[in-house]
Amino acid sequence: MMDNTLPSQNAGLAALEAQLAEDLSLLELPAKSWVPRRQHEGEEVRDVVVIGAGMCGLTATAKLVLSGIDNIVTYDAAPEGQEGPWVTFARMETLRSPKILTGPALGLPRLTFRAWFVAQWGQAAWDALDKIPKNQWMDYLVWYRKALDLPVKNDVRMTSLEQEGDLIAVTVEGAETGRILTRRLVLATGRSGLGGTYVPEMIRTIDPRFWAHSADDIDFDALKGKRIAVIGAGASAMDNAATALEAGAGSVDMLIRRKEMPRINKMTGIGSYGVVQGMHRLPDLWKWKFFDYTARTQTPPPRNSTLRVSRHENARFFLDCGLESMAVEQNELVIETTQGEMRFDFLIAATGFVNDFDGRAEFANFAPFIRRWKDGRETPEMGRPRASLSDAPDLGPDFEFREREPGSCPMLAHIHCFNDAAMLTHGKVSGDIPAVSAGAERLVQGIAASLFAEDVETHFKNLQAYDTPELQGDEWVDATPSLHEGASV
Template identity: 75%
Template sequence: MTNAADGLAALEAQLQQDLEYLELPAKSWVPARTQDGAPVRDVVVIGAGMCGLAALAKLQLTGISNVVAYDAAPAGLEGPWVTFARMETLRSPKTLHGPALGMAQLTFRAWFTAQWGKEAWQELDKIPKAQWMDYLIWYRKVLNLPVRNNVRVTIITFEGELIALDLSGAETGRIYTRRLVLATGRSGLGGFAVPDFLQGIDRKFWAHSADDIDFAALQGKRIAVIGAGASSMDNAATALENGAGAVDLLIRRPQMPRINKMTGIGSQGVVHGMYQLPDAWKWKFVDYTATTQTPPPRSSTLRVSRHANARFFLNCGIKAVKQQAEGLLIETTQGALRYDFLIAATGFSNDFHGRPEFAAIAPHIRSWRDGRYQPEMGAPRANLLEAPDLGPAFEFRELTPGACPGLAHIHCFNDAAMLTHGKVSGDIPAVSAGVDRLVRGISASLFAEDVEQHYANLQAFDTPELQGDEWVDSTPLLNQENAQ
């Protein structure tokens, strides 16, 4: 056995001892239910990336044990890290505790140091993205989290008080759950945000930055990349490193964004206080950071600019894209440009009406557009207006009260929750705080829903602590003394 393996085994033993000392996982306490003779899950999590795993772990540690997560990806390919995330390293500082749930032995730092030592940790700059995926695979394994891979949830409906899920892939059929957590990452409730000028353009000429792009096929080609964010840089760099003939970044802004505003004010106050702010302040914070824009990492930008065949076109808005026989003619504010292929690093949308699995619930979901936003807050930014209006445990709220009461049992623990809850359900820094908020809410609602059963259990509990031989009743002696 290697030293790395020895170190990891010792870390795992320490983690198990810590869990034992903390009496974790807590004893199961949710009464079992069945539907048509089949067991009903307490909670189902859709998605087994970082947020899904953290939610699953926190649920089990809290004593909600009848849980499972489904992910459409094969094991080890969940989330973006080794699929469409094309950066070399994470942006987040290596010291952040991420999904560790307050346990030192569960941090990336502990995992890394156990295998390669403190000196290697000091030499590490940023975490390589594939190594972060290795850590998440270990996280799942060491906590023995119940994840089912290669399974897609195709339909979400209601049957009475229960949520019904239709499955396809490695598992098929219908299952039932009392609560549902959507840990669907950056794609949130919608999917790719595609600009209008790409509507109708043959997909052989363009891809979204989150697509599975065959970069080898772009060798020698003229490539346009839309955007100035991290994903635009990472996709441009990947194309260049795979032999693209030329890569142009078409950037609408007159200047590159340079300052990461939210990182500058990051604190536990932001983590715990953002949700408590009045709506006008929430909108103000998110609208301002969207206006100023988050810059791409310096390393990602240098990864592009070091190539002589890379160009940055600033103040270059796109007016139209025209498909031609051999490529694209892009009309911009800087003139007409011709390319063989275009990559749209245009982010994601919260428009849940385009997802077939959400078809039954989408008409009932209340968004910020539906009364929470007020004109005096600022400009009606479209991507904020379509954000879901969520409750304190990330639960959806009904557009029409009483029309879909089961909606409150579906929790939106993904990037779409940011406007309501702050950045606690998508990024590494505050995910542990986010899952704590989520699971506290789920625990409280499940307990309240089963309150009659819990009260019946209280009444039925009859295990005595005292056996009756611990004392002598002195009342007869007192009566005798009084009689004298």
């Protein structure tokens, strides 16, 4: 990547990196390497492989390295600097989180966005900053990776997983091709988690020339002068609508099924240390109640994203507008809605993501064995089933997958789901900025404990073999002989 920073900014970053290095030294971090090295039939075995180098993947990788688990590698399919959504399908202008959140800093003040920002632009600029521009957040994550010298390899995609004895064989292709053996696997795969984008069947039957999902690579310049429909009322719906309008779309109509726009972000209202540390310990019924309620009330789009749309005279909001059917007629997209027929040139479906293990070829060898929330967890007290929750994986305390049938796929206990799909089991600690450090701490504590237990015989042998004396034998004089001499007299 080209370095566009000014000399003063570079000097500020250099000073910050020196301070960070001193802080790490004072805390004796990274901890000494402690996991015994392994080989399998002459092949090196990694302790952990992390898939995904977005924010969650970087935070997990950093925590592993700082904890002395350093025989690891992190892969990302994207080119360097394009990991995660920030400069790809995230089309908002700024982050939605307050600038003061420490995010992936892992309790290290010099690793925060604020420290990074102030080092380059000063305190006055920080005080004047409202929300963090999303591209600037990506710049910070690039620096985060560099400052900690994290072992990330780009342009590498995982294509399959297999069990190899008590190990996991990860097949990759791209800038690195082949098979990697690992003891633990972390899936830090972001919003798409373990599935992908959700598109209603009604839309999927339409020629793809006439529609795209909001997470797709959309050529907005090609939409100039066109009549655009956007399905949804969430943040991504607003951001895509605004991007189309700013690119010169002839008109943008927001087709919103709800009779009223959601206005209150419920989970933000109760955010606390207690929520972060307590949600995953709640009984299942309470977890379900929290997330079912927030799903029913829905999260509103940010005010600035909504204003970004409504400031355009050629934008319209259709509430209580459900879709009934759609078809292509004479190069037009004809949508029958509860408010009548509407005609468009293109549709953007801001319809979210789905946990669809069976839809991903790389998960084929273990997907049938994964326990989900709908596998014996739902009860009448939980109310009607909700697919977005029911299909979520039912994870263990360390984000590890659990088997639907005990003994059917032991490999699952060594695969950790550190992405948005973990929310129902663990709370919002593996996808959003506020609590990602707490999530990484929970994840790595579990991995460290399991690796230690797995190697307990080796650690005990090391205990027995350790023979460096603390005392040299010249620290005292043995009075026993003189005592015996005095007794004989």
